[in-house]
Amino acid sequence: MSGIPPRLLGVLGLLLAFLLVAPAVLGKYGLSVLILVLYFAYVGQAWNIMMGFAGQLSLGHALYAGLGGYVAAGLFFHYGLGPWAGVFAAVVAASLAGAIVGYLGFRFSLAGVYFALLTIAFSEFTRLAFDHWSWAGGSGGLFLKVDGSTSLLNLRGGPVLFYYVILALAVGALILSRVLLESRLGRYWLAIREDAEAAQAVGVPVLRCKMIAVVISAALTSLAGVWNAFYYNNLFPETAFSMGRSIEITLAPIIGGLGTLFGPFIGAIVLTGLGEVFTDVGEYLGIPGIKQIFYGLALLAIVMYRPAGVWPWLAGRIGLK
Amino acid sequence: MTSNIRFTRRSFGRAAAGAALIGAPLPLRFASAQSAPANVKVALILPTSGVQAQIGQACRRGADVANDVLADMKIPVKLDIVNYDTETKPDVARTQAEKAIDGGAHMLVGAFDSGQSIAIAQVAEQRGIPFIVNIAAAPQLTEQGYKFVVRNFPTAPMLITGAFDLHKQIFKASGTTPKTAVMMSINDTFGTSMVAGIKAMFPKLGMPYELVDIITYDPAAKDLSVEVAKAKATKAEMLMPVSRLNDAKLLVQELVKQRWEPMAIMNPGSPGLYEQDFLKTMGKYGDFAISNVPWLDPKSAMTQALEKRHLAKYPNDQLDINGGFTFEALLVAAQAFLDAKSTKADALMDALRKIKIDQHVIIGGPIQFDAKGQNVNIKASAIQNLKRKPTVVMPEESAAAKLVFPAPGWNDPRRT
Numbered sequence: 001m002s003g004i005p006p007r008l009l010g011v012l013g014l015l016l017a018f019l020l021v022a023p024a025v026l027g028k029y030g031l032s033v034l035i036l037v038l039y040f041a042y043v044g045q046a047w048n049i050m051m052g053f054a055g056q057l058s059l060g061h062a063l064y065a066g067l068g069g070y071v072a073a074g075l076f077f078h079y080g081l082g083p084w085a086g087v088f089a090a091v092v093a094a095s096l097a098g099a100i101v102g103y104l105g106f107r108f109s110l111a112g113v114y115f116a117l118l119t120i121a122f123s124e125f126t127r128l129a130f131d132h133w134s135w136a137g138g139s140g141g142l143f144l145k146v147d148g149s150t151s152l153l154n155l156r157g158g159p160v161l162f163y164y165v166i167l168a169l170a171v172g173a174l175i176l177s178r179v180l181l182e183s184r185l186g187r188y189w190l191a192i193r194e195d196a197e198a199a200q201a202v203g204v205p206v207l208r209c210k211m212i213a214v215v216i217s218a219a220l221t222s223l224a225g226v227w228n229a230f231y232y233n234n235l236f237p238e239t240a241f242s243m244g245r246s247i248e249i250t251l252a253p254i255i256g257g258l259g260t261l262f263g264p265f266i267g268a269i270v271l272t273g274l275g276e277v278f279t280d281v282g283e284y285l286g287i288p289g290i291k292q293i294f295y296g297l298a299l300l301a302i303v304m305y306r307p308a309g310v311w312p313w314l315a316g317r318i319g320l321k
Numbered sequence: 322m323t324s325n326i327r328f329t330r331r332s333f334g335r336a337a338a339g340a341a342l343i344g345a346p347l348p349l350r351f352a353s354a355q356s357a358p359a360n361v362k363v364a365l366i367l368p369t370s371g372v373q374a375q376i377g378q379a380c381r382r383g384a385d386v387a388n389d390v391l392a393d394m395k396i397p398v399k400l401d402i403v404n405y406d407t408e409t410k411p412d413v414a415r416t417q418a419e420k421a422i423d424g425g426a427h428m429l430v431g432a433f434d435s436g437q438s439i440a441i442a443q444v445a446e447q448r449g450i451p452f453i454v455n456i457a458a459a460p461q462l463t464e465q466g467y468k469f470v471v472r473n474f475p476t477a478p479m480l481i482t483g484a485f486d487l488h489k490q491i492f493k494a495s496g497t498t499p500k501t502a503v504m505m506s507i508n509d510t511f512g513t514s515m516v517a518g519i520k521a522m523f524p525k526l527g528m529p530y531e532l533v534d535i536i537t538y539d540p541a542a543k544d545l546s547v548e549v550a551k552a553k554a555t556k557a558e559m560l561m562p563v564s565r566l567n568d569a570k571l572l573v574q575e576l577v578k579q580r581w582e583p584m585a586i587m588n589p590g591s592p593g594l595y596e597q598d599f600l601k602t603m604g605k606y607g608d609f610a611i612s613n614v615p616w617l618d619p620k621s622a623m624t625q626a627l628e629k630r631h632l633a634k635y636p637n638d639q640l641d642i643n644g645g646f647t648f649e650a651l652l653v654a655a656q657a658f659l660d661a662k663s664t665k666a667d668a669l670m671d672a673l674r675k676i677k678i679d680q681h682v683i684i685g686g687p688i689q690f691d692a693k694g695q696n697v698n699i700k701a702s703a704i705q706n707l708k709r710k711p712t713v714v715m716p717e718e719s720a721a722a723k724l725v726f727p728a729p730g731w732n733d734p735r736r737t
Contacts (some may be wrong), residue, residue: 146446232437
């Protein structure tokens with residue numbers, strides 16, 4: 001872990017220790033909130049590789065999560081294939097989808113909002129296809145059998161099991177992101193993000209690097225989809241591939257700090273925390289939907305006053321830079 | 322390394338404001354929960370914001386008057402109903418269920434939608450807290466072997482079978498049977514499920530008419546002229562729409578514009594045609610359309626009490642099945658508490674399994690749950706829009722008005 005300030009390492013160690021014992025010290029509600037934090041931190045980290053590092057805006061990342069979830073859950077439901085085996089098929093399916101989207105976009109020089117539109121289009125027509133695909137349950141949804149047993153092998157069990165799985169995924173994604181960012185590929189990504197034409201001019205293989213970013217991001221996101229499918233035990237195309245789901249994936253890294261390692265974590269904590277606080281405010285006031293107004297205003301304030309995200313500012317304030 | 326931490330008066334002010342913002346709701350919520358002396362605490366988990374907000378709020382209105390209706394009916398229970406919002410998201414539904422149980426809820430009620438209800442069901446099962454489903458039609462909800470879940474709402478196959486059975490009753494009662502029908506369906510989750518279900522079940526139902534075509538359209542459609550023209554060209558005698566609210570309006574507007582007067586506009590179990598906004602917007606053209614759905618029994622004293630209380634509290638909102646089924650779910654909770662004489666989860670669940678409520682609000686037999694937790698006594702009813710009001714016309718024992726079939730033409734003087 002060269003290059004990380006010792007103080008930051010200490011804080012990370014303490015945080016990890018807390019996260020490891022959290023199920024024992026938090027109530028069930030607290031644990032369910034922490035699960036949401038880790039889930040959004042993880043998917044945010046996966047999205048951050050593509051947008052934050054390589055500068056490619058995807059607004060259709062629900063495609064990869066949905067595909068991952070459907071493939072693993074479908075194999076489990078129809079053939080009894082456990083999720084640890086199904087996850088490989090899920091990763092392959094999502095990576096392939098990512099490669100198709102990426103190739104179409106990058107090969108034909110779609111950039112910025114045009115590339116984002118392409119990602120939305122793929123997510124939308126995949127949703128429509130799944131609406132009519134009876135193997136995946138169609139629009140009526142795919143339901144996994146809930147039997148009350150606990151089995152890590154089949155990802156069956158209570159919130160504590162899923163908590164540790166998502167914690168492992170989140171920590172793994174953080175380490176992978178750090179390794180990638182410090183690698184030659186990571187440097188290439190940053191160069192492409194800043195100026196793709198200049199990067200190409202100095203010999204960076206832009207198309208290949210962008211493709212790798214999309215495929216890694218899609219593959220990681222598909223793991224979240226698998227986790228999500230087995231945690232909630234049901235999948236509907238309307239929610240699995242929804243635009244709203246795609247936007248949710250982007251929020252944590254944007255609020256936390258785009259292109260930073262800890263931004264998705266901080267963003268997930270801020271967003272989920274704010275969400276819970278404003279839910280309480282809404283419940284107290286008894287006005288349905290008031291939460292969304294407060295939440296929107298809070299996001300607006302963060303974006304206006306901390307345009308680079310919360311993490312860069314926070315790290316400077318508490319001396320963790 | 323130098324520290325950047327500076328603690329100034331301004332930063333203290335910011336911190337204090339933040340702490341107040343974060344901390345304030347918790348004691349306030351606690352105070353709110355303490356304010357009503359009640360026998361049993363019920364968490365009402367509904368999508369009152371997000372895509373399903375309108376329906377979630379209609380459900381909540383039924384719950385808001387529940388204690389008054391229970392008092393009117395001399396049912397000696399006061400429910401401490403604590404509201405939770407799912408934001409129309411299964412993940413939030415799950416978190417809210419955990420929060421409700423941590424907050425001391427003895428029973429959970431919700432959540433209008435199958436995905437959200439299943440998320441809550443898993444929490445209920447893991448925590449051993451009874452969950453009463455008010456509205457959710459996915460059969461899987463009561464096919465998973467859950468021990469703490471009961472559902473007082475028909476499954477999707479029950480809805481379809483009940484609706485087609487009513488078609489036959491309507492033809493028999495009126496002495497008029499169409500020979501052909503065309504179905505027009507919205508292409509969303511609900512519509513696609515209905516189309517798939519009807520395609521599978523129709524050949525086995527022995528219907529007296531032929532289904533000549535099924536025409537689907539996009540939920541975002543702003544114009545249905547092509548689809549209606551196509552349906553008209555089939556020369557079908559009856560139109561069966563599977564719609565939501567806005568497309569139901571577009572559909573009828575287009576029927577009037579194209580001068581197509583089918584013998585009946587009769588849905589096989591879907592919303593849209595009976596909704597308040599449809600009736601207000603369509604005026605006389607909305608009349609005589611028939612919906613075959615579960616509905617409130619106008620002859621039940623409890624329904625009358627519910628309608629009275631609902632009208633007094635929400636004079637601008639129509640009481641519909643969303644409010645009706647949510648009220649009934651709370652009635653089930655109240656009765657379970659009375660029977661169990663305890664707030665312990667096992668006792669409540671035991672009472673729910675044995676429950677039998679003869680007097681309730683939705684048309685059908687007594688509320689009872691089978692071994693899977695499903696109430697199989699709910700009956701579909703034919704609701705015909707008469708004088709801008711959805712009115713029960715079938716089954717005859719619950720009918721509040723006489724069926725008008727075939728429907729009068731668009732310019733018939735009976736449409737006023």
